[in-house]
Amino acid sequence: MKFVSWNVNGLRACMKKDFLASFAALDADAFCLQETKLQPEQIELKLPGYQLYWNSAEKKGYSGTAIFTRVPPLSVAYNIGDEVHVGEGRSITLEFEDFFLVTVYTPNAQDGLRRLDYRLAWEDAFRAYLLELDAKKPVIVCGDLNVAHEEIDLKNPKSNHENPGFSDAEREKFSQLLTSGFTDTFRFLNPGRTGAYSWWSYRFHARENNAGWRIDYFLVSDRLREKIISADIHADIYGSDHCPVSLEIRA
Numbered sequence: 001m002k003f004v005s006w007n008v009n010g011l012r013a014c015m016k017k018d019f020l021a022s023f024a025a026l027d028a029d030a031f032c033l034q035e036t037k038l039q040p041e042q043i044e045l046k047l048p049g050y051q052l053y054w055n056s057a058e059k060k061g062y063s064g065t066a067i068f069t070r071v072p073p074l075s076v077a078y079n080i081g082d083e084v085h086v087g088e089g090r091s092i093t094l095e096f097e098d099f100f101l102v103t104v105y106t107p108n109a110q111d112g113l114r115r116l117d118y119r120l121a122w123e124d125a126f127r128a129y130l131l132e133l134d135a136k137k138p139v140i141v142c143g144d145l146n147v148a149h150e151e152i153d154l155k156n157p158k159s160n161h162e163n164p165g166f167s168d169a170e171r172e173k174f175s176q177l178l179t180s181g182f183t184d185t186f187r188f189l190n191p192g193r194t195g196a197y198s199w200w201s202y203r204f205h206a207r208e209n210n211a212g213w214r215i216d217y218f219l220v221s222d223r224l225r226e227k228i229i230s231a232d233i234h235a236d237i238y239g240s241d242h243c244p245v246s247l248e249i250r251a
Contacts (some may be wrong), residue, residue, distance in 0.1 A: 001027045001071075001202075001248070001249055001251050002027065002028045002029050002030075002246065002247070002248045003028055003029065003030050003031075003032065003036070003101070003140065003142060003218065003244070003246060003247045004026045004028035004030075004031045004032065004043075004150075004244050004245070004246045005033075005143055005144075005147075005216060005217075005218065005244065005245050006007075006032070006033055006034070006216075006240065006243070006245070007034040007035050007104060007144040007216060007241075007242035008033050008034070008035060008036065008239065008240045008242075009035050009145070009239060009240040009241055009242060010035065010036075010038075010041055010061075010240075011017060011033060011036045011037065011038055011043060011045075011066075012037070012038055012039040014047075014240055015043070015088075016238045017051075017238065018195070018241035022197055022237050022239060022244070023032040023047070023130075024149055025086070025132070025237075026053070026230070026234070026246065027113055027243060028239075028246065029069065029070045029071055030067060030068050030071065030101055031050075031067070031068045031069075032065070032066070032068075032092075032093070032101075032103035032105065032142050032143065032147075032168065033065060033066040033067075033068075033103070034064060034065050034096065034104070034105035034143050034144045035064065035070065035105060035144070036054070036063075036065065036066050036089075037061050037062060037063070038056065038060075038061070039054075039056045039108060039163070040052075040056065043208075047068055047099035049070055050068040050070055051068070051069050051070075051072060051073075052066065053066060053067045053069070053076055054066045054089075055078045055079070055089040055090070055091065055092045056135050057087065057089040058088075058089075058090045059087075059088075061206065062088070063088045063089050063090060063105055064105070065090060065091060065103050065104070065143070066088040066092070066103075066126040067092050067101070067103055069101075071096060072119070073094035073095055073096055073101075074095045074096060074097065075094075075095040076092070076093070076094055076095075077092070077093040078092055078093075079114070080125055080126055080129040080131055080181070081125075081132075082125040082129075082159050084121070084125070085122055086199065087248045088102055088107070090104060090105045090107070091103060091104045091105070091126075091143075093133070094100075095137075097223075098137065098209060098251075099137055099138045099139060099140055100133045100136075100137060100138070100139045100140070101139075102133070102140070102141045102142070102143075103141075103142050103143045103172065104126065104142070104143040104144075104145065105143065105144050105146075105199075106122065106123075106143070106144060106145045106146040106147070107119050107122050107146070107200070108118075108146050108164055108165070109146075109167060109170060110164055111164065113126075113162070113164060113167060115141075116164075116167065116169060116170075116193070119146075120169060120170075120173060123170075123173035123176075124175070126177075127173075127176065127177050127180060129184070130177070130180075131180060132180070134181060134221050134228075135141065137230070138220065138221035138223055138224045139182075139219075139220070139221045140218065140219075140221075140224070140244070140247070140249075141217070141219040141221050142216075142217065142218045142219070142247070142250060143216065143218050144198065144199075144214055144215060144216050144242065145174065145215060145216070146164075146165050146174075146232070147165050147166070147170045147171060147174050147215060147224040148160075148166050148171075148213045148214055149171055149175070149184070149187075149214075150171075152193075152194055153190075153197075153213065153214040153215075154166060154197070154214065155195075155197070155210065155211040155212055156179070156196040156211065159162045161246055165213065166213075166238050173215050176234070178219075179197055181220060181221060181222050182219045182220065182222065183220050183221075183222050183224075183225045184218060185218045185219065185220055185221055185231035185247055186217070186232075186233065186245070187218075188225065188228065188231070189228065189231050190225060190228070190231075195210055196214055196233050197210065197213055197214050197233070198214050198215060198216035198233050198235075198236070198242055198243050198245055199210070199212055199213045199214025199215050199216065199241060199242070199243075200212040200213075200215075200241060202241055207241075214233070215242075216242055216245045218231055218246075218247040219247060220249070224249065227249045228247070228248075228249055229248040229249060229250060230246070230247070230248045231245075231246070231247050231248075232245065232246045233245050234246065235238070
């Protein structure tokens with residue numbers, strides 16, 4: 001089964017940059033989006049063979065997630081069960097026979113780490129939510145997690161230390177999630193690979209110079225680790241400041 005995750009940084013804008021061609025070329029069984037930045041009625045999107053699920057932020061033009069799936073889910077849930085974190089459209093969970101699929105757009109700590117306290121509270125709530133799911137059946141988690149875990153995961157770690165997305169506190173929360181029973185699929189298959197990034201600033205010719213960050217992930221419950229076939233970063237696909245990432249697992 002093949003999964004794709006992509007922070008499209010505004011689906012309506014991405015539609016004007018060959019989103020549908022990229023969608024078709026990636027040919028996923030489940031296609032997850034972050035930062036859709038719309039309400040479903042604001043777009044006409046026809047994807048034959050797919051069921052479409054949306055979780056939009058209350059604030060228009062902000063945040064939002066979606067999952068388009070060929071395989072009908074057993075159940076669908078929105079948000080992570082903690083009322084404090086409802087309203088920004090940050091996650092969707094689909095239950096399938098053998099696993100849960102969760103897509104997430106993790107809150108950004110923002111300039112000066114002014115939203116770090118909220119971000120860390122989110123991390124604790126999200127980890128608790130995933131562990132609750134994992135107690136029932138394995139979990140596949142994907143999305144923009146807004147953190148580069150290790151120095152290998154961004155081009156300029158020294159100059160970005162303690163910037164949002166590379167603060168010690170955020171990185172420690174990611175480590176804590178992994179040690180709770182989850183595997184970073186790309187790093188599992190590519191432990192020493194450098195220059196593999198999924199987001200580039202629009203400034204300073206960052207993408208042209210591959211001065212990026214790996215902040216888009218597929219994580220799986222450790223017991224799914226041996227089912228991983230591939231975990232890729234599709235840096236050749238444009239349309240957003242992020243590129244798609246993908247995971248293929250044996251059914």
